[in-house]
Amino acid sequence: MESSAELPMVVSVDDHVIEPAHLFETWLPAKYRDRGPKPLTAGIGQLEYIGGKYRISMDPDGPPTDWWIYEDLQFPYKRNIAAVGFDRDEMTLEGITREQMRRGCWDPKARIEDMENNHVEASLCFPTFPRFCGQTFAEAHDKEVALACVRAYNDWMVEEWCGDSGGRLIPLCLIPLWDVQLAVAEIKRNAARGVRAVCFSEIPTYLGLPSIHSGYWDPFFAECEATGTVVCMHIGSSSQMPAASPDAPPAVQATLSFNNAMASMTDFLFSGVLVRHPRLKLAYSEGQMGWIPYALERADDVWREHRAWGGVRDLIPEPPSTYYYRQIFACFFRDRHGVASLDKVGVDNVTFETDYPHVDSTWPETKAVALDHMAGLPPEVVYKVMRGNAIRMLELDLDRHVNADGRLR
Template sequence: MDLPKIISIDDHVIEPADVWQSRLPAKYRDVGPRVIQERGKMQFVGGVFSYEPSDEGELCDWWLYEDKRVPQTRLSAAAGFSREEVKVTGITYEEMRDGCYDPVARLADMDMNHTEAQMSFPSFPRFCGQTFMEAEDKELSDLCVKAYNDWMVEEWCAGSDGRLIPLTIVQLWDAELAAAEIHRNAERGVRAVCFSEIPPYLNLPSIHTDYWEPFFRACEETGTVINMHIGSSSKMPSTSTDAPAAVGSTLTFGNAMSSMADWLFSGWLDRLPTLKLAYSEGQIGWIPYILERADNVWEENRAWGGFGDKVPEPPSTYYYRQIYGCFFDDVYGLDNLEKVGVNNICFETDYPHSDSTWPHSKETAEKLMGHLPEDVIYKLMRGNAIEMLGLDFDK
């Protein structure tokens, strides 16, 4: 089947070791993000990732930042490893596939995978930059956010002829700074930013407050899409502290579903009618039910629902107008495509993570979407992404 080239809105980049060391002022280089190599042990149980240095553990490259020690893991750099080899274990840059951190090699890996363009979330800063929010020295944190964005725009994406789509982070601890960073990056063509699914999980104000208004308005004014990846609240769904990782992996959509309910009843989508949201790696099969439930609650429980006149239209109205879902393998969601919204979902490849369909994303797309009309396949594989991000690719 002659499928259109993929434009993926959910992939990941492993930051090279010199991203911050080459950009921070000299006085911060001893405390700013830097990489060392040592052995350590790690595990993922009950939705919580834990690790510790150990002479008996695997050799691993570790990020150091203030008092943090963060290992590189094979789960985050799984490309090139068989499924049996993808484990919760440390990894070094030398063991990774070059496409994890090198833009030229990334483009080559995209060519192998029928992918024209992709947008990558951060790794060390975590999925919405919360690493810098948690740090003590906010002057340094501000510099780290800006250094990451400069690297993303000027190095990672530069020279790719638009194939590597910039995705930035902001100063989550200060909505005014965040708004200024949106405008700074929009001036150089950036149209996507990371944000948390559920900010209170990061000890930040919820979206039901006015705290975020400067940031949200800046995003609407500049046409910047707010992208929320599973795990961007630093709390993955699980049922108990001793539940195996498979339980959390099965429930990864849970935070995206909760977040969408938040947004649908927040009033922001009515106040900011051109603001766009995207949920990455949350899959799509759950969307029809949450829309049905939200509309029923809006209709039946308005006397005590607490949303007052902030949501004048049925919540599903705002979803179909302003929200995008993202999938890589969701047969049930595609079976319910009409209710999910043919204009509301985008395909992803998730390179180089353990769930990635690389280098077989085309075959996966054929299996999932081959029975659909050509115009629908086009929308799912690239057209909706082009529309969402205002990309300069052939429609």
Template sequence: MDTHASTFPLIISVDDHTVEPATVWQDRLPEKYRGAGPRIVRAPVKEMTFLGGRFKPVMGAPGDDGPVGDWWVYEDLRRPLTRLDTAVGYDRDEIRLEVITYEQMRPGSYDVPARLADMDVNHVQSALCFPTFPRFCGQTFTEAKDHELGLLCVRAYNDWMVEEWCGPEAHGRLIPLTLIPLWDPELAAEEVRRNAARGVRAVAFSEIPPYLGLPSIHTDDWDPFLAACDETGTVVAMHIGSSSRMPSTSADAPPAVGSTITFANCCFSMVDWLMSGKFEQFPNLKVMYAEGQIGWIPYILERADVVWEENRGWGGVADKVHRPPSELFAEHVYGCFFDDAFGLRNLDAIGLNNVLYETDYPHSDSTWPKSREVGEAQMGHLEPEVVERIVRRNAIELLGLSDDGLWDGTR
């Protein structure tokens, strides 16, 4: 572990990513499903665009001209690995939307020992990792035709996450984040409890489920799932893009537009939750917004309180939201950031206990290998005990880690 000369606390990142090894599902699915289950095929790309918040790749046929990459094939889905999935180690101006193979990515993207080595370089002790091929809340399996196979794929991913990615080789430094079958809240509750029994304290969920064709959280449909999270102390983790619709302004808006306003879905989602009544219905429930940043939060809380105070009579919340939204936020919601100097200058308006740190490895936005330097520059005005809480203590308490910041499946 690299601790040279710095007094900056060892980082616990609540938002990194894993690129799943090619054999995750082929090793774990029943034999009769392996031909239909997710598998890797090497093929050229015919065309690939990312406009208006929509990623549209088209796989070419063997022998076609075009760059060759590794593609996930699953039912009718053809999804390539891209440089944006794993961009660390490349100069920012060299990062393009292009297909790649496993050999062309940094091994820490998919290999546990290599990941730990890259964490050492970056002053990171522990990390919670979101998926890549399943997408950020497992919507790949929700959109599939065969939900019997989809459920097996969800469980196979979770078994790999707990037993291998976060297994003995990780020495407690990788923190499990599991998936649920989003199409069935009862099955989702079962999966939450199955994983909680082996020490998992975080589950991925969609920031805006109706964008996936699923019920909103204003319904009672999700109550079995939310009850399981409430009972087991499982945090509902929502990553930007977990609704499969990144914010944009037009179909021809360049990716830079969406990249600037990525926090918007988190903003909309947080207001949904604060006005849903679910935090009063499930008093132990906690939610976190990965990669949403935090600087926008103070105004939204101010506005939500005004609306609740002045408009709740006709606003549809008087019978279910009985306390100011800002109070509910303080008890139930966590914002996650990796580069937000403005938010750090306004911690008093956000809440010191509601802020978590992240590095976003291995994505193009990642601060790797300088997450410590970025943190030192942006938190230099804060007292050491405040920095300790942001960088470590809040995550330890939220995710049920050991006092020294490690995951122990027996806890």
């Protein structure tokens, strides 16, 4: 292994993939293709982001943009989600085609090359067109086709996107959110071929789904626990970013993006889910971590002082922070305050990301950003944050002969 001065190669637990135009034509069974998603290049008109929601229209005279057309959905790709390679002031809400993107956005071999040039060994990628936990298919009218689309996406993810990467691209799969038993079956199907990560909503009720308190999701959580599948919840996986005033500029939502992760984590800590499923692992992708110490302090204080009237006296037998340190992983790309508070965040609970190819991505300067954040920390802590915790969380076949401090056995 490299010394801490050189920085261990990064295992990024939150990157993104732009789906290739052939995905559903290739992977969706033939009988569903006429009703499944279809790629289209066409002009884009209005594109605004107001109150945490996009407003989009097609315009034949507008700039060429790559779209997916699915049922009554028109989904364009935008520069801010394929931002790598553009100057900061060019990372706008304008439409974009795959040809205008950096090839690593959608081509796995080119992605590996960009990882090589960014000090990244392995990468876990969230979807774009399906949205962060498959909301696109959950909202579809024809659930038979939607289920086929979920399975087709997962087959593409495992066999094509990750298939020839030698383990460097880590599969992250979807579930059919509208049916918990179908979700359980999909976890089993993918776990049998080595998948150890699944997308889920940070706040399911925002999607019109049952809450984690209802017990509805317990079969899903039980199967994830049994198979070692990490439940990955990306900011925005509730289709609703935190907002203040409805007419606030998008910068407000971008600044508050951690809020849903904080709300979700508190929800889980007081839900009893982590009590009933003590080996279940949760990961908050792109949630950052500087907020975690106070959230845990407040949760523990509420548990001590208010548990009788607060409805958790018989539900949560130990301080909520107990379950955080045992079962929850944070994720960051820039968070100096969080790094300064690692003793409270937990050196075994922190993972790192590059967010390629989004506007927040540290590519191609990830190594410099990481070295700046890790300056002065012990080598064993640097190893855990940059890769060791991610390897343990995702049960990756990496560093099997390396101790927790990053040194060879």
